[in-house]
Amino acid sequence: MDPVLDRTAHASPPDPGSPSHPGELPVPHRPTSAARVAAFVALTKPRIIELLLVTTIPVMFLAAQGVPDLALVLATCTGGYLSAGSACAFNMYLDRDIDARMDRTASRPLVTGVVSPRECLVFASALALASVGWLWFLVNPLSALIAFGALLFYTVIYTMLLKRRTSQNIVWGGIAGGMPVLIGWSAVTDSVSWTAVALCLVVFFWTPPHYWPLSMKTRADYERVGVPMLPVVAGTTVVTRQIVVYSWLMVAMSLSLWPLGLVGWFYTCAAVGLGGCWLREAHALHARAGAGLRGAKLKEMRLFHWSISYISLLFTAVAVDPFLR
Secondary structure, X not given: OXXXXXXXXXXXXXXXXXXXXXXOOOOOOOOOHHHHHHHHHHHOOHHHHHHHHHHHHHHHHHHHOOOOOHHHHHHHHHHHHHHHHHHHHHHHHHOHHHHOOOHXXXXXXXXXXOOOHHHHHHHHHHHHHHHHHXXXXXXXXXXXXXXXXXXXXXXXXXXXXHOOOOOOHHHHHHHHHHHHHHHHHHHHHOOOOHHHHHHHHHHHHHHHHHHHHHHHHOHHHHHHHOOOOHHHHOOHHHHHHHHHHHHHHXXXXXXXXXXXXXXXXHHHHHHHHHHHHHHHHHHHHHHHHHOOOOHHHHOOHHHHHHHHHHHHHHHHHHHHHHHHO
């Protein structure tokens, strides 16, 4: 039995002075209500959803060519949070076996036992139903369908079918990551245009070079549980070369909006500057890998941290651009 699950296997003997019966194992403390609430919130992976909202709200400003209806923004973000939170909770339910054996996921609620698998499954299902109803009636049916499609793709296609079978798993995962852009655009226009698709593709191409540096850092975790992340099955220089390729595709897609007249000078200047900084970091990482640097000298997390700044600043430019045209 897995020692993480068999918590009585290594339990300490009872204190002779305790009021429990002789030989009886001490009863573990029940988590407080606050701890339980925090655990259910943790199931939705709030840090990831922050990034999803960073892409949703600015696109609504661009779609409205100004300030969108703030009630609509609140409704869209709430529905988006419910949908993405459901996908994350389903992900934790399906991955609870490997989460228990990975250092970076050892404190997740299903691993610690604060939330049971059954509770997690019910919670994820309730969020999924609530998100569809919320978006359908308070935003529009198109946004609800896009959100539900993204939830199904992330849960079934990525988590259940691809994550443990292919080293390109995170590439496919980027499809779900780009859906909040389409949700934000459709919430305002009740349609999907090339502008929204192009920005969705920016997030799609951003996802692999954003996540691969982190999986390079945590390679031992993924190797231990048999998840074939690219850094597990390929050499470091192969991974960094792929990072460079996807980085160029991402920057090219971010700049494709300008010649089509979809954005103005402010976004274009921001995309050029931010893209240049990104490419410098990506090529520097590849150069360090090619020079044989490993461990702390590889500095792979520099690109990971910069990737969060990049996507936040680029989409901030998306929101500001309509006011400067």
